[in-house]
Amino acid sequence: MEVAPFLALLASKPTEPLTGGPLNLFIGFFLILCIFSGALLFTYWISKNE
Amino acid sequence: MPIGDLNVPVIGKNVVIGVLVQTHVLIATFILGSALIAPTAEYLGMITKQKRYERFARNLARFIVLLFASGGALAIAFVLALITLFPVFFSYLQNIFFWVFIFEAFLFLGVIIVIYAWYNTWDKLAYRKTVHIVFGFVAGGIGLIQMTMIDVVASYMLTPSEAPIQDVARTYLDPTFIPLNMHRFVGNFSYVGFLIAGWAGWRYLRSTKEEDREYYDWMGHWGLLWGFGFMLLQPVIGYGYLKAIREASPKAFDVMMLGNEAWHFNVLMVLLAILGISSVAYFVHKLRFAVKPMETTRKITIGALGFTALFSILNVIPFTGNIAPQVGLVFGNSQIPLGAMYPWKFIGLIGLMLVGFVAVGLYLKASATGFHWGRASRWSQYMLIVCAVTIVLTMVDMGSARESARRLDNNPGYLINGCITLNQKITPKTCPAGDSLLKGVKNNGGSAVPGSSGK
Numbered sequence: 308m309e310v311a312p313f314l315a316l317l318a319s320k321p322t323e324p325l326t327g328g329p330l331n332l333f334i335g336f337f338l339i340l341c342i343f344s345g346a347l348l349f350t351y352w353i354s355k356n357e
Numbered sequence: 358m359p360i361g362d363l364n365v366p367v368i369g370k371n372v373v374i375g376v377l378v379q380t381h382v383l384i385a386t387f388i389l390g391s392a393l394i395a396p397t398a399e400y401l402g403m404i405t406k407q408k409r410y411e412r413f414a415r416n417l418a419r420f421i422v423l424l425f426a427s428g429g430a431l432a433i434a435f436v437l438a439l440i441t442l443f444p445v446f447f448s449y450l451q452n453i454f455f456w457v458f459i460f461e462a463f464l465f466l467g468v469i470i471v472i473y474a475w476y477n478t479w480d481k482l483a484y485r486k487t488v489h490i491v492f493g494f495v496a497g498g499i500g501l502i503q504m505t506m507i508d509v510v511a512s513y514m515l516t517p518s519e520a521p522i523q524d525v526a527r528t529y530l531d532p533t534f535i536p537l538n539m540h541r542f543v544g545n546f547s548y549v550g551f552l553i554a555g556w557a558g559w560r561y562l563r564s565t566k567e568e569d570r571e572y573y574d575w576m577g578h579w580g581l582l583w584g585f586g587f588m589l590l591q592p593v594i595g596y597g598y599l600k601a602i603r604e605a606s607p608k609a610f611d612v613m614m615l616g617n618e619a620w621h622f623n624v625l626m627v628l629l630a631i632l633g634i635s636s637v638a639y640f641v642h643k644l645r646f647a648v649k650p651m652e653t654t655r656k657i658t659i660g661a662l663g664f665t666a667l668f669s670i671l672n673v674i675p676f677t678g679n680i681a682p683q684v685g686l687v688f689g690n691s692q693i694p695l696g697a698m699y700p701w702k703f704i705g706l707i708g709l710m711l712v713g714f715v716a717v718g719l720y721l722k723a724s725a726t727g728f729h730w731g732r733a734s735r736w737s738q739y740m741l742i743v744c745a746v747t748i749v750l751t752m753v754d755m756g757s758a759r760e761s762a763r764r765l766d767n768n769p770g771y772l773i774n775g776c777i778t779l780n781q782k783i784t785p786k787t788c789p790a791g792d793s794l795l796k797g798v799k800n801n802g803g804s805a806v807p808g809s810s811g812k
Binding site: 329331332334335336338339340342343346347349350351353354 | 368369372375376379380383384419420423424427428431683684749753
């Protein structure tokens, strides 16, 4: 597996939302929904057997 | 001691803070709102002797007790990220809000103790129900004070007080603190209500037992009453909040309503339209199942649905075709007359509220005689699920709007508006608190973080 592109990506200069491109905004939005729904689903999963 | 200027690869450190804080807020708001709605349901269960209130309250209490861990972990993660990625800013923030943070920490402890004790004594205090309900309300009350404390910090970051930071009272009572607090207090109920309704809709669709179908059908109705009922108050309170921002930080207001971040409000109007139309459509459907037939009431509510759609369309029309140049959403720069705030948006928002009050009023009148539960159609439950998804998007959108307003034109953007830039440089000349920020600060007076990059 080629790792150089990943290393290059990690070493790249960070960008800021909207000033560096809207991509970060979408990434942030996606992450929020993932973590939030993950927390809700996990909580439901541990609570439903009681 | 040198302070490092750490950054995060690919997404940048601002996104890290934004993601952690927004996720924390989505969970914490759910807990805060639920900690008041659940004791209310428990109280109603006690006085009406209807078992579904008790079942609902107990299930919600268990859920928030378990969810507290995730919300707490995210709070710690974001404070840790803030200290690591914005050490100078956090140090100043701690300096300005020393007492607020101390109080907040103890309130955290208090709410954990009371909320866990409330859930754990459910059976033990079964014969002293009033005491148990008071326990629940105390937990909700402590949570509310906790929210108040953090609102001080959030509102100060956008509209700092024109007072030296050593003046604790005036610093605490910054210009937008009270409107923000009101906006969030009402929003908590609305947000939780819609989420409960969405969850009920989902469970209703998956239930096979008649008893469960009746319960989840009722739960969807109960959640939507909280969600839509409190949402109707938000335009007025939100207007007051925006007015306070305009008076205290006109530049931030311009950015938020007319500048680069105005697209947030275009998105908000679309989301508000979805919430309004879905909710009133649900009411129209539900009125078919009223125990006492109410055909006239149903027909009036159908009219209300039409007006809700009409006012929503008026609200959705943008002011210019230049909606979001960041993503290329530009349809020319000419102004659209119907998109103007005055009078059209006022007519749209006030109309939406008045029609909403009529719809809720008629629905409450019908619910006084009761509904046949467990007979709702599938699409009415889809409406509830749509409302739940939409309210989460609304929360993220509005949170992002408030925090982005401090970016101004990014030359520079601010962490504390006018006082500390995004690069953690202190700017006493433009800060409403003046050079009181630097009083007693050694070695770092007015300088940026060593090695700081960017604008």
